[in-house]
Amino acid sequence: MLTKNVADGIHCVEDASVNWFLVEEDERLTVVDAGLPTSWRSLLSALDELGRRPEDIEALVLTHGHFDHLGFAERLRFEVGVPVYVHENDVPLTRHPRQYGRDRPLWWYLLTQIKALPIAVGFLARRAWWPQPIKKVHRMPEGVLDVPGRPRVLFTPGHTLGQCALHFPERDAVIAGDAVVTLNPYRGTRGPQLVSGAATVDPERALRSLDAIADTKATTVLVGHGEAWTGGAGRLVELARRRGPS
Template structure:
């Protein structure tokens, strides 16, 4: 599918990636239903509506919204989707953050990153243009638990990967061979502009040491592709992604 024409990409059978300002969310078609993983930025809304129309659906047809975590750039459409009757699930560790998506712990000052990494500035400006500074909180059911198989279309398995946030989770969709790893491992860091598998910079990560430890939880995932919260899909193996993230380390 031509992303220049549509703005979305089918990255696996029935798995559609929506990328706005280098922030990803994923709509999964499975078992006659729809599951959305993460809610992107507010500016992702028109793109989601366009994709749903292409599928002959609308927002109220989404069976579940699964949140990898509660940062503002992953809950941008959440309040609106809730008004449309879409139920949201999150790990208990991030339930408060979903309600207040700017009140997050970060181990390093945010203001310093544009000075140190000026190549990241255009991406940060793009995020702001797509609503990153005006996200409203939402209420999500705190029901995600490590190892649980969720009774939603695609029946993903939950993998708890704390560090970026306390309640960060990945979702393993074994039927199509993909793991949506959120910000546990990204292939583009919006705060530095660096590409390749890595954890997110300390400007937005609560505990980088713990985050690097948590990526080990993905090592036993038996899927061929990682779908990150930022950056391109990674299909060169989980072990290589983890090794690359460890080499990059904290930043």
């Protein structure tokens, strides 16, 4: 489940088609997104494999507040004392994870998108829809965030109203969250694209927000669902726009 150095000092953990990341800086760590509730076990396993401890984690940064990115966030905050950062627009989602906006009804995808059924089953088996609400968060400003790795926060709304990407210029990488993905959990389709309207509140705004990712000119883009993209941010955005909303 752990893939080391998907970019320099950034490690990916994949649980049931959901990616989250560990960013190393010296002896310190930042966790980006928190997977599913059962990802707590994956976190402990990944830390052990990296020779780290939970106490080495100094921050948890959420790219957005959807249920499949909140997984172990409250447990890490409560048990280890790790501060949780999220854009202010998504603070309500961290308290009510299943009450999110969408452009199209979920039932249509569940009834018609057969390729996505294994992903839905994996979500169900890992209690994806039932993360603990986060009782306290820190509102994340744009600009450089003073956490290990010192990412530059890029506001990329559309998937959610507070979706953000994180740019690591010295590592030539962006963690995009769900601003763009290479696996669409609601269709089971692969390749650069937006997440379907079942979980995207404003597809037109999401397409416009891709400019911020393209402008980084990063070689590697790490996404919330699907394989890492190493063909350049500009090409990724071009292909996602060509595909359009779904």
